[in-house]
Amino acid sequence: MERTTDIFAEKRHLGALGERLWRRLALAGTAALLVSVAIAALGAESWRRFFFAYLVNFAFVLSLALGALYFVLLHHLTHSGWSVVVRRVGEALTAALPLLALLFIPVLLGLKELYPWSQTAVAAADHVVHGKAAYLNVPFFVVRWAVYLAAWIVTGRFYFRRSLLQDSSGDTSLTLQMERRAGPAMVLFGITLTFASIDLVMSLDPRWFSTIFGVYYFAGSVVGIYALLTAVLFALQGSGFLRNAVTVEHYHDLGKLLFGFVVFWAYIGFSQYMLIWYANIPEETGWLAHRQENGWGWVGLLLVFGHFLIPFVALLSRAPKRRPRLLAAVAVWMLAMHWVDVYWLVTPAVSPGSPLPRLVDLTLLVALGSLLLAGAAYAVRGRSLVPERDPRLEESLAFENA
Amino acid sequence: MSEPTAATAARAPRTWGLLAEFDTVGALLAALEKVRDAGYVAFDAYAPFPIHGLDESMGIRMSRLPWLVAGGGATGAAAGLLLQWWTNGFDYKYLVSGKPFFGLPAAIPITFELTVLLASLGAFIGLLVANRFPELYHPVLPARGFARATTDGFFISVEARDPAFDAVGTREFLEKLGAKQVEKVED
Numbered sequence: 001m002e003r004t005t006d007i008f009a010e011k012r013h014l015g016a017l018g019e020r021l022w023r024r025l026a027l028a029g030t031a032a033l034l035v036s037v038a039i040a041a042l043g044a045e046s047w048r049r050f051f052f053a054y055l056v057n058f059a060f061v062l063s064l065a066l067g068a069l070y071f072v073l074l075h076h077l078t079h080s081g082w083s084v085v086v087r088r089v090g091e092a093l094t095a096a097l098p099l100l101a102l103l104f105i106p107v108l109l110g111l112k113e114l115y116p117w118s119q120t121a122v123a124a125a126d127h128v129v130h131g132k133a134a135y136l137n138v139p140f141f142v143v144r145w146a147v148y149l150a151a152w153i154v155t156g157r158f159y160f161r162r163s164l165l166q167d168s169s170g171d172t173s174l175t176l177q178m179e180r181r182a183g184p185a186m187v188l189f190g191i192t193l194t195f196a197s198i199d200l201v202m203s204l205d206p207r208w209f210s211t212i213f214g215v216y217y218f219a220g221s222v223v224g225i226y227a228l229l230t231a232v233l234f235a236l237q238g239s240g241f242l243r244n245a246v247t248v249e250h251y252h253d254l255g256k257l258l259f260g261f262v263v264f265w266a267y268i269g270f271s272q273y274m275l276i277w278y279a280n281i282p283e284e285t286g287w288l289a290h291r292q293e294n295g296w297g298w299v300g301l302l303l304v305f306g307h308f309l310i311p312f313v314a315l316l317s318r319a320p321k322r323r324p325r326l327l328a329a330v331a332v333w334m335l336a337m338h339w340v341d342v343y344w345l346v347t348p349a350v351s352p353g354s355p356l357p358r359l360v361d362l363t364l365l366v367a368l369g370s371l372l373l374a375g376a377a378y379a380v381r382g383r384s385l386v387p388e389r390d391p392r393l394e395e396s397l398a399f400e401n402a
Numbered sequence: 403m404s405e406p407t408a409a410t411a412a413r414a415p416r417t418w419g420l421l422a423e424f425d426t427v428g429a430l431l432a433a434l435e436k437v438r439d440a441g442y443v444a445f446d447a448y449a450p451f452p453i454h455g456l457d458e459s460m461g462i463r464m465s466r467l468p469w470l471v472a473g474g475g476a477t478g479a480a481a482g483l484l485l486q487w488w489t490n491g492f493d494y495k496y497l498v499s500g501k502p503f504f505g506l507p508a509a510i511p512i513t514f515e516l517t518v519l520l521a522s523l524g525a526f527i528g529l530l531v532a533n534r535f536p537e538l539y540h541p542v543l544p545a546r547g548f549a550r551a552t553t554d555g556f557f558i559s560v561e562a563r564d565p566a567f568d569a570v571g572t573r574e575f576l577e578k579l580g581a582k583q584v585e586k587v588e589d
Contacts, residue, residue, distance in 0.1 A: 270510060277507045280500075317468060400454045 011241045012388070018381035022374045029370030036363040045360050051110030052350040053360040057368040058100075058107055059200055060224075060342045063217065064372060065100055066193055067225025068093035069152060070218075072159050073189060076175075076182035082253055084396035085245045085386050089232050089376075090225070091163055094156030096375025101149040103371065107200075108145075111138060117206040128283070129206045136206055144199060148192045155185050160379070163387050170389035193218055201342075204349040208287040212272045219265040220341050223307075226258040227334035234328035236385065245386050248322050249399050255321030258334065262315065266308040290348045295355045299344050307337040339365065418541040418589035419444075419561035420572055421548065422581035427453055430556040433579040434459040437558060440575065444564035448542070448557040467528050474524025475517045482513035541589045559587065 014021065040050035071090040075083050107114070116122045116129065117136040123129045129136070159178055166174045194214030202213045210216075233246055233254075276284045291300055311330060320326050343357065387393065424430045430447060437445050438461040447460060490496070491504030501508065530536070542548055542559055551557050558581075560572055569586075576584045 270507075274507045274510065277505075278501075316472075318464075 010244050012245065012385045013383065014241070014377070014381055014385065017239070018377055022377035022381055025370045025374035025377060029367050029374055032363050032367035032370065036360050036367055039360050039363065045358060047110070048113045049350055049358060050360050050364075051106070051113045052347060053358065053364045054106050054110065054368075055114055055200070056339075056343050056346045056361060057364040058103060059217075059346060060339050060365070061103075061368045061372040062100055062196075062200075063221035063338070063342065064224045064228055065093055065097050066152065066189075067221035067223075067228070069097070069156055069189060070186075070222060071225050071229070073155070073182050073186045076159070076178045077186055079179060079392075081392045081395035082250065082399040084390045084392050085242070086229055086233060086250055086254070087390075088163070088380065088383075088385050088387055089229055089236075091156075091160045092376040092380040093225075093228070093372070094152075095160050095379030096372050097149070097153045097156045099371060099375040101153060103368065104145065104149065108142065111141070115141075115203055115206070117203060126207070132206060136203055141199060144195065148196045151188055151192050155189065158185075163390075164383060166387060166389055167384055168389075172391045175391055190218075193221075201345050204346060205287055207283060210272050210276070210284070210287075212268060216265075216268050216272060217345075219261060219268045220338055222261045223258065223265050223334055224338040226254055226261060227331040227338065230254045230258065230331035231328055231335065234324055234331075237324070242385055245397060247399075248324065249401050250396075251324045251327050252318075252321045252401050253399075255315055255327050255330075258327075258331065259311070259315040259321070262308060262311045262334070266312075269303075269308075290352050291344065294353050296344070296348055296352075299340065299355045303337065303341055303344060306333070307341055311337075415588040417562045417569065418587045419559050419564075419567070420569075420576060420584055421542055421545050421587050422558045422560075422576040422579070422584045423547060423550075424556040424558070424580065425582055427556065429580050430558070431455060431459045433558060433576075433581070436579050437560065437576075441566050442560055442564050444561035444567075446559050446561075448548075448551040448555075448559070450552050450554065450556075465532075467525065467532065470524045470528040471521050474528075475521035478516040478518070478520030479513055481520070482516035483509060485516075486512060541587050545585055545587050547583070547585075 036050065036053070039045045040047050068090040071083075072087060072094060074080070075087055075090075111118045115136075117132065118138050118141075123133050123136075134140075158181065162174045162178055165171070197214045197217035201217065202208070202210065230251065233242070233250075236242055237246060273288065276288055290296065311334060314320060314330050320330070343361070347355070347357075347361075390396075422433070424433060427449070430449065431453070434445075434447055434456070438459065445460075447456060449456070486509045487504050495503050497503070542557070547555065548557065558576070560567060560576070562569075566572075573584050573586075
């Protein structure tokens with residue numbers, strides 16, 4: 001019981017910092033967005049490349065917000081105890097989903113530049129694309145995205161609001177409510193994420209298909225969220241927050257999950273690769289062939305080593321997972337690699353000749369990354385950074401890895 | 403479990419060590435730290451459930467099992483690759499639908515499975531050997547009251563083979579640590 005008093009004595013509200021943080025991040029994000037638009041408007045970059053850069057970064061930040069939704073749902077689905085003290089950060093990231101719905105509009109504006117199937121002339125001329133027109137058409141695309149975004153926003157809000165409500169009321173029936181809905185919500189999440197990744201990224205090459213694609217995007221999101229949670233918690237503790245609530249034991253568990261999903265990502269990525277390699281059917285191999293030409297092969301190798309082999313070795317043993325500074329460094333590295341992974345999925349469609357990122361790729365990363373964090377900071381301003389009356393809080397505070 | 407033969411019956415019972423009982427987890431942990439600090443090495447603790455911090459109190463070092471698992475995994479990976487290279491790419495080359503005789507992507511699944519198999523066998527067998535299993539008998543088992551180690555008793559045993567062991571001194575030491583009772587265990 002003594003540790004509970006510790007957390008009530010320590011800094012767990014962002015307070016004035018929260019106000020400053022979300023305003024500054026929103027300002028930085030908007031400024032970077034305007035700079036990116038200016039780069040394209042002034043002709044320094046084509047609008048086509050601008051929209052692809054936007055898509056890379058939208059798919060990146062969306063994967064993190066969806067990863068956060070997965071983390072919150074998983075917590076309730078498994079009646080987790082250990083993750084109570086880190087759950088609020090995940091909830092805050094899901095609260096940025098309405099903002100991401102707004103940020104989806106530019107993708108719609110760039111639809112004709114991004115997706116060949118959206119141009120009727122292309123669809124009419126290509127037998128394969130024509131055959132998929134019942135699914136891949138603009139009105140249905142818009143309707144589907146309205147459904148996905150609504151499902152994610154509603155699910156995220158359901159969990160975030162009940163969690164906040166429990167902070168003031170301490171009502172344990174809220175926990176039961178959240179746990180009861182977690183199963184169906186997870187099914188809905190799995191279906192929407194799968195189709196969203198097919199629509200957003202896979203349909204860039206409408207002739208190509210991979211039945212494991214949704215799982216691949218999911219694996220990347222989960223790697224992303226455990227990395228982001230670790231990095232954010234480390235930054236918060238560095239600024240004096242949650243020093244008592246979050247211990248080395250929580251980092252250890254985040255590290256284990258990060259390690260597990262790094263391996264899972266590699267497993268899925270390889271499963272996709274090997275089947276295409278082995279079947280050797282032109283309609284499937286084209287997608288990988290583009291990613292082995294003109295320098296893109298180096299990006300693939302960077303992923304093999306940087307997204308799997310190096311973090312695999314770095315996180316394998318117990319010790320590095322129990323050193324928060326080292327783990328946070330690996331987490332930041334994994335976030336960078338996750339971005340490279342999304343870049344590798346999207347950009348060959350617009351730049352088959354060169355893997356080098358352009359300035360807009362980076363300015364839009366700053367823009368969308370800042371806006372995601374601004375949305376999360378806005379959601380928890382004036383709120384506690386831990387669900388402070390969760391019935392499993394004690395269990396989480398006293399958590400130890402045996 | 404046969405009738406005692408002349409040989410076993412003739413052997414005089416030797417002192418195996420001492421068994422001290424404690425009432426609470428706190429008392430057990432505090433006592434273990436003292437036993438550890440007093441320089442004993444051949445001692446053990448018994449409790450009805452896993453206790454956080456027990457390893458630290460006993461001064462148990464990190465297990466070497468991970469190295470055994472890593473060794474098993476590396477052996478499995480090497481064996482898997484070698485097996486496939488030898489059979490398909492060297493000893494009996496057979497062209498299947500234009501694929502390379504030895505292609506790394508095709509070899510990964512079996513390599514992966516053998517890595518996992520030998521790593522887990524390493525963990526399984528390593529754990530048995532390290533814990534000296536199977537062990538059907540232990541000298542503390544017949545001790546009076548030891549059955550409570552499965553319900554509400556917390557015990558420390560100190561073995562006579564410990565260089566710091568002294569039949570009288572160790573008993574007094576354990577009693578001073580707050581042991582409810584200290585019993586001599588015979589082998």
